[in-house]
Amino acid sequence: MDIVLATRNKKKVEEMSRILGGMDINILTLDDFPSCPEVEEDANTFEGNAVKKALAITKCTNKIAVADDSGLEVYALNGAPGVMSARYAGEGADDVANIGKLLSEMKDIPDEQRGARFVCCIALAYPNGKTETFFGFAEGRIGREPRGRMGFGYDPVFYPAGYEVTFAEMSPEEKDALSHRGNALEGFKKYMKAHYSEYKEI
Incomplete structure (x- = not known):
């Protein structure tokens, strides 16, 4: 059974493939289908963008096809x-520029008001x-400077609730257990296992 991950983001493909490991599926990506279009993410919700893709x-x-839209x-x-x-x-814009803008806009926000969450659909x-x-959701807070070299996106400034290290300071396995994408993919895995005979025939 083939499933196409609707992304060309190598970090995202790596993360999703790792979490979906062990399932009886063959994971493909958009790199396997170069003729497929780039889908404009112009919806005003994560769900709208993910479904469109x-x-x-x-x-x-x-x-x-499996697509995700996620953000902070x-x-x-x-x-x-x-x-x-x-x-x-x-x-x-790249991750460095996005983080730079975020930290600039939050420079006057006190520590006790820096709550945030990652969302994934x-x-x-x-x-x-x-x-x-x-x-899937991951609650946490935003730090004042980037820390760590793992992960991608806003991971270097996001401290998950109950932790004093950022997502970017965690191992991939530690992050997967807490992350918004990991939580969403676990729901996806449960659905696929429950409907295996149904999707196997498609």
Whole structure:
């Protein structure tokens, strides 16, 4: 059974493949389907973007597609950067630029008000147009400077609740057990195992 991960982000592919390990599926990515389009993430919710990507890629490949949209919501910034997380500092911005903008905007926010959460929506789309969604969350707080070299995105400034190290200071396995994407993918895995006979025939 083939499943296409609707992303070209190598770090995200690595993380998702690791969490989905052990399942009786063959994981493909958009690199295996260079003719598939880049899907514009113009929805105003994580779910909207994830579903849009999954449907576009299942239509292109005629295979089951899995897409995710995820981001950081900072409570003191009214949920920003939210769905704009990947391009918070502008189109084409990298992780360093996005983190720099975030820390600049939070420089006057006291430690006790720096709460935030990561959000992830995983969308599963079948070639027949059927979709399912799975959500995951990771509560924590934003530090004042980047720490650690693991992970990607805002990981170097995100301290998960109850920890004094950032996601970027954790091993991949430690992060997987706590992360928003890990939580969402666990829900996805449970669904797939429960519906194995159904999706095996598609």
